[in-house]
Amino acid sequence: MEQFEVTLAGFGGQGIMTAGQLLAYSGMKAGKKVVWLPSYGPEMRGGTAYCTVVISDQNIGSPVINNPYCICVFNRPSFDKFEPRVKPNGILIVNSSLINVSSQRKDITQLLIPANDIALKAGNVKTANIIILGALIGASKVLDLKIVKEIVKEKMSKKKELLDLNLKVLKQGYDLAIEELSQKEKV
Amino acid sequence: MLFGAASTGKRVFTTSSSPGISLMQEAISYMAGAQLPVVIVNIMRGGPGLGGILPAQSDYFQSTKGGGHGDYRLLVLAPSSIQEAVDLMMLSFHLADKYRNPVMMIGDGMIGQMMEPVEFPDKYEEPELPPKTWAATGAKGRPAHIIKSLFLDPIALDKNSWILHEKYERMKKEEIRFELYNHSPKNEIMLIAYGTMARICQTAIDALKQEGISIGLFRPITLFPFPEKQIYKEATKENIRELLVVEMSTAQMFEDVERAVYGKKKVNFFGRTGGIVPPPEEVMEHVKMLLNKKSKDKKKA
Missing domain, CATH: 3.40.50.970 (Thiamin diphosphate (ThDP)-binding fold, Pyr/PP domains)
Incomplete structure (x- = not known):
C-alpha cells in the first residue's frame, strides 16, 4: 500500500478529532503504521479545527502533509481552506448539509455527503462525523469496514442505543459513498 | 521541588x-x-x-x-x-x-x-x-x-x-547517539536535522529519490554530547560537497555543525520559526537550489 493521507476539517465540536482517531486506531488494528496529528492553538479559533491521519505499510516520515490524498470538509471555512489542497487524483468529501458550494476542480473526485441531514434523520446530529468516516472508508477503501466497526465498538459509547446508531450510520456513509462513486462512473 | x-x-x-x-x-x-x-x-x-x-x-x-x-x-x-x-x-x-x-x-x-x-x-x-x-x-x-x-x-x-x-x-x-538515513557514496549533499525536522527531511529524501536525486541525513539523537566527530567523519567524505542544516529556529544547531566540520565543507542553513513547520516540499526546494547553484558553478569553471 502506498501511503494514505487524509485531513479532516470542520468546527470544533463536530467530532473531527474523534473521527480521525477512530481511523488511526483502525489503521493500527490493521497492522499498519499510523500517525494522528491534530491542529491546535490559535488556528482553532479561526473557524477550523483539523487533524491529519497518515496510514502506511512503511515507516512514516513527515507528519505534516501539505497536499493529502483525501480531505473531508465539515463546514464552509474548511472547504475554502482545504479544497485547493487535495492532491491531484485525490478525493474531496464535502458535508453538503452545511456547505452549499462544490468544487469546480476536474482533477479530483468529489463526493457530496449530506452528513448532518442523515445524522438528524437517524436521530442524533452528533453522528455526522461517523457518517463522513464511513464515506471516507467507502470512497478510499483504505481499510476494511469491519475493522473500523470493531474500533467504533471498542472506543465509542458503550450504551447500546448509541453504539447501534453509530454502527448504523457508519454503514450508511459507507454505502452512500460507494453508490455515489458508481454513479459517477456511469456518467 | x-x-x-x-x-x-x-x-x-x-x-x-x-x-x-x-x-x-x-x-x-x-x-x-x-x-x-x-x-x-x-x-x-x-x-x-x-x-x-x-x-x-x-x-x-x-x-x-x-x-x-x-x-x-x-x-x-x-x-x-x-x-x-x-x-x-x-x-x-x-x-x-x-x-x-x-x-x-x-x-x-x-x-x-x-x-x-x-x-x-x-x-x-x-x-x-x-x-x-x-x-x-x-x-x-x-x-x-x-x-x-x-x-x-x-x-x-x-x-x-x-x-x-x-x-x-x-x-x-x-553517550553519543545518532542515526544515518540514506547514506550512499553517490550523495553530494548531507542534511543535518533532529526531532520532528529530521522526519520531515526523511520524507523529502524519499521524494527526491523518486526524482533521481540521492541525498543523506545525519540525525543527532543526543544534542549534548553532540556527535561532532561522527559528523566530521561523514561530512569530510569525498562525495559530500555541502551540508544543509534544517531547523525550526534561526540557525542554532547550525553553529555546532560548523564547529564540527572545522571549515572543511560549506555548511548551509534553512529554517522556519514562529510555529511554522516547513513541509518536505520546502526542504526539497532548498536541496535543489543548492544542486543548481553547484551545476552553475561547474559550468563557470
Missing part, C-alpha cells in the same frame, strides 16, 4: 514548555552544581519571550549550552517519534542516575501532540547502577549528607567544576 525530591534519592521528573523551562534555569544550574539526577522534558514553543504556542526548536542553545549560570551541561536527548520518546524516557532516568546530572529531553509541539502506536517492553532491564550513597535518607547513626551547590572555598569550587567537567567528557565518550 525537583531539587528536594532528587536529594532523597528518588527518581524525579518534570515537564514544561519553553517559558516555563526558562523559569527553571536557576534551579537547573543549582541541581547540576549539586550533582542531582533529574529528568526534565521541554516541549519547545516559539520564542523569545511569550512568543507563540506552536512547535519550534528554538531552545537548542538554552538546552545544550546551559540556560543557567556556571560551568555545567545537561545531557540532552531529542526524539523524533513517539516510540523513540518512550524509549529515551526510560533511558533518561538511567542516564541521570549514571552521571548524577540533570537530563533534558527536548521535543516540539508535533512530538507533544501527535499520536502514534508505541510498544512498551514487557520488562525493562536496566544496567545496574551504584547505590546512591550521597542521598539524604535520614542521618541517624551516620554523618549527615550535605547536598549543595555552594562552595565558598575557591579550591573546593574549582574541584567541583572539574568533577563536573570530567562527567561531561565521559558523556562525550559513552
Whole structure:
C-alpha cells in the first residue's frame, strides 16, 4: 500500500478529532503504521479545527502533509481552506448539509455527503462525523469496514442505543459513498 | 521541588514548555552544581519571550549550552517519534542516575501532540547502577549528607567544576547517539536535522529519490554530547560537497555543525520559526537550489 493521507476539517465540536482517531486506531488494528496529528492553538479559533491521519505499510516520515490524498470538509471555512489542497487524483468529501458550494476542480473526485441531514434523520446530529468516516472508508477503501466497526465498538459509547446508531450510520456513509462513486462512473 | 525530591534519592521528573523551562534555569544550574539526577522534558514553543504556542526548536542553545549560570551541561536527548520518546524516557532516568546530572529531553509541539502506536517492553532491564550513597535518607547513626551547590572555598569550587567537567567528557565518550538515513557514496549533499525536522527531511529524501536525486541525513539523537566527530567523519567524505542544516529556529544547531566540520565543507542553513513547520516540499526546494547553484558553478569553471 502506498501511503494514505487524509485531513479532516470542520468546527470544533463536530467530532473531527474523534473521527480521525477512530481511523488511526483502525489503521493500527490493521497492522499498519499510523500517525494522528491534530491542529491546535490559535488556528482553532479561526473557524477550523483539523487533524491529519497518515496510514502506511512503511515507516512514516513527515507528519505534516501539505497536499493529502483525501480531505473531508465539515463546514464552509474548511472547504475554502482545504479544497485547493487535495492532491491531484485525490478525493474531496464535502458535508453538503452545511456547505452549499462544490468544487469546480476536474482533477479530483468529489463526493457530496449530506452528513448532518442523515445524522438528524437517524436521530442524533452528533453522528455526522461517523457518517463522513464511513464515506471516507467507502470512497478510499483504505481499510476494511469491519475493522473500523470493531474500533467504533471498542472506543465509542458503550450504551447500546448509541453504539447501534453509530454502527448504523457508519454503514450508511459507507454505502452512500460507494453508490455515489458508481454513479459517477456511469456518467 | 525537583531539587528536594532528587536529594532523597528518588527518581524525579518534570515537564514544561519553553517559558516555563526558562523559569527553571536557576534551579537547573543549582541541581547540576549539586550533582542531582533529574529528568526534565521541554516541549519547545516559539520564542523569545511569550512568543507563540506552536512547535519550534528554538531552545537548542538554552538546552545544550546551559540556560543557567556556571560551568555545567545537561545531557540532552531529542526524539523524533513517539516510540523513540518512550524509549529515551526510560533511558533518561538511567542516564541521570549514571552521571548524577540533570537530563533534558527536548521535543516540539508535533512530538507533544501527535499520536502514534508505541510498544512498551514487557520488562525493562536496566544496567545496574551504584547505590546512591550521597542521598539524604535520614542521618541517624551516620554523618549527615550535605547536598549543595555552594562552595565558598575557591579550591573546593574549582574541584567541583572539574568533577563536573570530567562527567561531561565521559558523556562525550559513552553517550553519543545518532542515526544515518540514506547514506550512499553517490550523495553530494548531507542534511543535518533532529526531532520532528529530521522526519520531515526523511520524507523529502524519499521524494527526491523518486526524482533521481540521492541525498543523506545525519540525525543527532543526543544534542549534548553532540556527535561532532561522527559528523566530521561523514561530512569530510569525498562525495559530500555541502551540508544543509534544517531547523525550526534561526540557525542554532547550525553553529555546532560548523564547529564540527572545522571549515572543511560549506555548511548551509534553512529554517522556519514562529510555529511554522516547513513541509518536505520546502526542504526539497532548498536541496535543489543548492544542486543548481553547484551545476552553475561547474559550468563557470
